[in-house]
Amino acid sequence: MSLFYAICQGVGLAIAAGTFAGASGRRDAIGVLLALAAAAGGAVLFALSMSNRDHPAIVGIPLGIILAVLAYGIVSAVVAGARARVRGASSIGLIVAGTALLLAVVTAFVWEPLGLLLLVGLLWLASARQRRAQRKYEGLRSLR
Numbered sequence: 001m002s003l004f005y006a007i008c009q010g011v012g013l014a015i016a017a018g019t020f021a022g023a024s025g026r027r028d029a030i031g032v033l034l035a036l037a038a039a040a041g042g043a044v045l046f047a048l049s050m051s052n053r054d055h056p057a058i059v060g061i062p063l064g065i066i067l068a069v070l071a072y073g074i075v076s077a078v079v080a081g082a083r084a085r086v087r088g089a090s091s092i093g094l095i096v097a098g099t100a101l102l103l104a105v106v107t108a109f110v111w112e113p114l115g116l117l118l119l120v121g122l123l124w125l126a127s128a129r130q131r132r133a134q135r136k137y138e139g140l141r142s143l144r
Helices: 002-022 029-052 057-085 091-109 114-136
Strands: none
Touching: 002 029, 002 057, 002 091, 002 114, 029 057, 057 091, 057 114, 091 114
16 A cells, blocks of 8 residues: 555656646746756656655656656646736736645645546646647638
8 A cells, every 4th residue: 555655646746846847837948948847856756755655766757757747738738828818917827836836745745645636637637628629620611
């Protein structure tokens, strides 16, 4: 059961690292640097959660990188879209960053299985955005 909790905690911390970096909503060169920082943070946090429970830390490095970059991509797209719809709403990024910190603290110290719920929520958000993007141009046809 200890391995399960270590994995759940690592998943939650890696997603929180990607969410924190993605709160900026940047999709340019600075966004690439933030994605790299999120990947490094996710790898370190996942590896630390594995090693704290006496499991091999090397397993957490690739999983942390993948989850943090995935979370960064989804969250930064959501924040960028929200900022585009609501002009001048700089507080959106602050709210997302604060939520990421809160989720990291809860995952690390209170309830480790929250990490799996975060992963399910992140995947649901990604699929909902994909479905919405497909429906956007569904009725349009080109008349020649």
